[in-house]
Amino acid sequence: MSSQGHSESNSHGDSLHETSKDRFELLSAYLDGEVTATERRQVEEWLANDPTVQQLHARLLKLRQAFRSIPAPAPSQPVEATIDQVFANIERRPSLSVVRGGNTRRFALPMGIAAMFVGAISVFSLNRLYSPSAPQPVAVQQVEPVETGGLMVALDQPVVAMPQADSSEPGVPANKPFERDDRDAQ
Amino acid sequence: MSQSLPVSWSSVEVAVPQTPVQAEKLSNYDLVLQCQVGHRPEKAVFAELMRRYQSHVDKVLYHLAPDWQDRADLAQEVWIRVYRNIPRLNEPVKFRGWLSRIATNLFYDELRKRKRNSSPLSLDAPLSLEDGELDWEIAAETPGPDEDLSTREFYDQLNDAIADLPEVFRTTIVLREIEGMAYEEIAEITGVSLGTVKSRIARARSRLQAQLQQYLDGK
Numbered sequence: 269m270s271s272q273g274h275s276e277s278n279s280h281g282d283s284l285h286e287t288s289k290d291r292f293e294l295l296s297a298y299l300d301g302e303v304t305a306t307e308r309r310q311v312e313e314w315l316a317n318d319p320t321v322q323q324l325h326a327r328l329l330k331l332r333q334a335f336r337s338i339p340a341p342a343p344s345q346p347v348e349a350t351i352d353q354v355f356a357n358i359e360r361r362p363s364l365s366v367v368r369g370g371n372t373r374r375f376a377l378p379m380g381i382a383a384m385f386v387g388a389i390s391v392f393s394l395n396r397l398y399s400p401s402a403p404q405p406v407a408v409q410q411v412e413p414v415e416t417g418g419l420m421v422a423l424d425q426p427v428v429a430m431p432q433a434d435s436s437e438p439g440v441p442a443n444k445p446f447e448r449d450d451r452d453a454q
Numbered sequence: 455m456s457q458s459l460p461v462s463w464s465s466v467e468v469a470v471p472q473t474p475v476q477a478e479k480l481s482n483y484d485l486v487l488q489c490q491v492g493h494r495p496e497k498a499v500f501a502e503l504m505r506r507y508q509s510h511v512d513k514v515l516y517h518l519a520p521d522w523q524d525r526a527d528l529a530q531e532v533w534i535r536v537y538r539n540i541p542r543l544n545e546p547v548k549f550r551g552w553l554s555r556i557a558t559n560l561f562y563d564e565l566r567k568r569k570r571n572s573s574p575l576s577l578d579a580p581l582s583l584e585d586g587e588l589d590w591e592i593a594a595e596t597p598g599p600d601e602d603l604s605t606r607e608f609y610d611q612l613n614d615a616i617a618d619l620p621e622v623f624r625t626t627i628v629l630r631e632i633e634g635m636a637y638e639e640i641a642e643i644t645g646v647s648l649g650t651v652k653s654r655i656a657r658a659r660s661r662l663q664a665q666l667q668q669y670l671d672g673k
Contacts, residue, residue, distance in 0.1 A: 292656055297656070302652065323671075332631060334612055339609060345526050351501045354537065358534060440556055441555040
C-alpha cells in the first residue's frame with residue numbers, strides 16, 4: 269500500500285481541509301447525480317463562484333471521461349479459446365435445464381411416457397449424487413453425463429431445489445435497471 | 455447439440471425456410487434476443503455474443519481484481535452463467551449491465567472464498583473493514599511535468615493508480631465508473647451504507663485526481 273502525502277499541507281489549514289472534504293464529497297456526488305435538490309443548488313453556486321471547485325470539477329469530469337474510454341486490458345487468452353472452453357464446460361456439465369431441452373413438444377405421447385420413466389431413474393441417481401449441503405448448480409460438474417438419448421425432455425423441474433435469491437442461480441442478478449446502458453451501442 | 459432453429463408454433467405449417475442466423479450481422483440487441491430463442495442459446499449465436507462482450511468482461515474483472523492470475527477462469531465461469539440464464543433476462547436492452555453484474559457477483563463470491571482461506575495475518579484483511587487508510591488529496595497545486603505525455607502513458611498511469619487503491623475504494627469506484635452502477639446498487643452489492651459508498655467514491659476520486667492531475671489539467 270503506497271501512502272500518499274497530504275497535499276492539503278501545501279496551502280490548506282485543517283479546518284479549511286475539513287470544508288474541502290465536505291465540498292469534494294458533495295461535488296463527487298453531484299457528478300453522479302446523487303444529490304438532493306438543495307445540494308445541487310449548493311454545488312452549482314460553488315461552481316459559479318469558487319475557482320478551486322471549478323478546477324476540481326474540470327479534473328473530475330476528465331477523470332470520468334478517462335474511465336469511460338479506458339481501453340480493455342490485453343486479453344489473457346484469445347476469445348476463441350475462451351469460447352471453446354466455455355462450450356466444453358457446458359457440454360461436460362449437463363445442467364438439468366440443458367437436459368430439459370427445447371424440443372419437448374416434438375415428441376409423441378408414448379415417447380413422453382418413456383421419457384418420464386428415464387427421468388424418474390435419473391432423479392433417483394442424481395439425488396444420490398448430490399450433496400444436500402451443496403445444492404449449487406456447479407455441483408452438476410461431478411455428475412456423470414446421463415445417457416439421455418433425447419428422452420430426458422420430461423424433466424421439467426430441477427431435481428434439487430435451486431436457491432431462490434435474486435434469480436434462479438446464485439450470482440445471477442434479477443433484471444435490475446442499470447444506468448448508462450446506452451453505452452451498449454459501441 | 456441440435457442446430458435446428460426453434461420455430462414458433464403458429465408458423466410451423468408455413469414451412470419456414472430454416473436459414474441459419476448470421477450472428478455477426480445482428481445488432482447487439484438482436485444478438486441478445488437471438489440468444490434468448492429456445493431454452494438455450496445456439497452455439498454460433500452465443501459465441502458471437504462472447505466475441506463482442508469478452509473485452510468488457512475482461513475489463514471489469516481486470517479492474518476489480520488486478521492482482522489475480524486466474525481471471526481467465528473467472529471469465530469462463532461468467533459466460534457459463536450467462537449461457538444458462540440469458541433466456542430469463544427480462545430486459546435484453548440492459549444486457550451489458552446484467553453481464554457486469556454477473557461478473558461482479560462472481561468476483562465477490564470468489565473474494566469471500568479467498569478471504570475465508572487467507573491467514574488472519576494477511577495484509578488484505580483489514581482493508582475491507584476500514585475506510586481510514588486513504589488520505590484525502592484535495593486541490594494539490596504542484597506543477598505537472600513539462601513533457602506532453604501520450605494517451606497510452608496516461609492510461610497506463612490510470613490503470614496503475616486504480617490498481618493501487620485499497621481494495622474497498624477500488625471496487626467501489628470501478629462499480630461506479632466502469633460498470634455505471636448507482637450508489638444504491640453499489641451499497642447493496644458491497645453491503646455498506648449509501649453514505650459509505652458516497653465517501654468511498656469521493657475519496658477514490660480524490661486520490662486519483664491528485665495522482666493524475668498533470669494529465670487531467672492539461673489542455
